[in-house]
Amino acid sequence: MIFSLRRLGAGRRAGKKMGDSGIDAACLDTEVAVPMPFRCPISLDLMKDPVTLPTGITYDRGSIERWIEAGNASCPVTKQPLGVGGGLYLIPNHALRKMIQSWCVENRSLGVERIPTPRIPVSPYEVSEACKRVAAAANRGDARRCGELVGKIKSWVKESERNKRCVTEGGAGDALSAALETFGSASAEGQHGGLLEEIVSALAHVRPASEEGLARLGSATSLHCILGFLNSDDLSSRQNAVLVLKEAISSDRIWHRALVDGIEEAMVRMIREPIGPTATNASLLTLFNMISQSPNSDKTTSKLLQLGLVPLLIDLLLDSSDKGVCERVLGVLDLLCESREGREEAFGHALTMPILVKKILRVSNLATDFAVAILWKLCKNEEGDDRRALIEAIQAGGFQKMLVLLQVGCGDGTKVNVRELLKLMHLHKDRVDCVDSSLDLKYLKRP
Structure with missing residues (x-):
């Protein structure tokens, strides 16, 4: 090279x-010219972190790890089999790395930059030992020692994606969930606030892997701790808390008991006072799971409607151009429109029909499916002879969009809804004027 x-x-x-x-x-x-011994046999680039396999061949760590992750079980040069199933050890070649760094320093005047000394990746044994010590510190009630170990786990995760995978597979998420429940039960008087915040911050990056870990994360004690951070004024704490809550709500175990009071208010606040796309996506997915999986979904839906969630979702759908956000907003709206109150709230917003029509064929297939389902629920379940929702959908260009959607193709369920909407719209389309659905809808007023 x-x-x-x-x-x-x-x-x-x-x-x-x-x-x-x-x-x-x-x-x-x-x-x-880079000397041949300094090049990785796979990438032919200058090695930044040379490691030697048991076959005696040295590679750059990133290159050989990608080779193994791709499913290869032999040495690229010698073709000898490798112990990929846990018996493979990548030995850092410190002597070669120092030679490469010296060569970089010698050629510094020619523009060659010295490669930094790489950090040694964390090993499964280190992760396992850290998890055991976290559990032991939690059992003793040693908050200081537990905080040190949680900080070490966080530093491992932030170093590289490889470390993050190793920490997750090593069960660190389960140990952190157990620590959150243990110290959360002892913090009724405000104790261990800093430690709990550190644990929630780590859990935002390391998810529990077992059912037991998810059950601990979804316990009433843990949820009370998460709710406390959701209601704080610190943006970082709120984002970490909603990421952890998303994992807790996704577990089936949590629905065997009621959610703690105040979760709905905290989630609506996350939509009303957005932090960023990551937190917003997590909040919307949490709301979707809260409505769809809860055994008391009617009660949850009614409470969210009373808190004014529908206008917030419509405004978010109008302002956001993020694909994931649009899909999740439409998914939550679709669930809310299952109830009569939800349909009334949705139709009560002046921009609901125009924005739904506009999002069809503009975001993704999933967003189109949700938008058509919402339109069908608003128009099909409309009471009275005036058919205001249906007429507004036609005025927003819904009839043309339905025709185009049939031509380009869609799912079977969506196709049934489209055909029924076309039958309803055909009866009224000659009586109303249509507008271009591609126009900016921010200032469109309902007649």
Whole structure:
């Protein structure tokens, strides 16, 4: 491999001084050949973290890990089998790494940058030992020691994606969930607030892997702790809390008991006072699971409607261009429109029909399915002879959109809804004027 190191920028900055010294401009284009022993046999690039396999061949760590993750079980050079199922050890080649760094320093004047000394990735044994010590510290009630171990787990996770996978597979999420429940039950008087915040921050990156860990995360004690951070004013704490709550709500175990009071208010606040796309997506997915999986979904829906969730979702759908956010907003709206109160709230917003028609065929197939389902529920279940919802859908260009959707194709369930909507719209389409559904709807007023 050849590095083409052009130092023209330095020459321009030197300007007249370089011209006075008699340096030829052609010398500014310098090529540096990387010695063959310093190249990775897989990528042929300069190795930044050389590691040696039991076969004796040295590779760059990132290259050989990608090779193994792709399903290969043999050495790329010798073709010898590797113990991929837990018996493979990548031995750091410190001697070669120091030689590469020395070579970089020697060629620094030619523009070669010294590679930094890599951190050694965490091993499954280290993760296992850390989890055992977290559990032991929680049983003793040693908040200080537990905080140190949680901080170490967080630092591992932040170093690399490989470390994150290793920590997750090692069961760190289960240990952290157990610690959250243990110290949360002892914090009724405000104790261990800093430790609990640290645990929730770590759990936002490391999810529990077992059913027991998810059950502990969804316990009343843990949910009370999460709710406390959701109601705080610190944006980072609120985002971490909603990410953890998303995992807790997704577990089937949690629905064997009622959610703690205040969860609905906290989730509506997350929509009303958005932090960012990550937190918003997690909040919407949590709301979707709360409505769809709860055995008391009617009660949950009624409470969310009373808190004014529907207008917030419509405004979010109008302002957001994020695909995931739009899909999740439409999914939650679809669930809310299962009830008569939800349909009344949705139709009560002046921009519901235009924005639903506009999102069809504009975001994704899933968003289109949700939008058509909502339109069908609003128009099919409409009471009275005036058919205001149906007429507004036609005025927003819904009839044309339904025709196009049949032509381009859609799912079977959506196709049934489209055909029924076309039958209803056909009876009224000659009596109303249509508008272009691609127009900006922010300032559109209902007649």
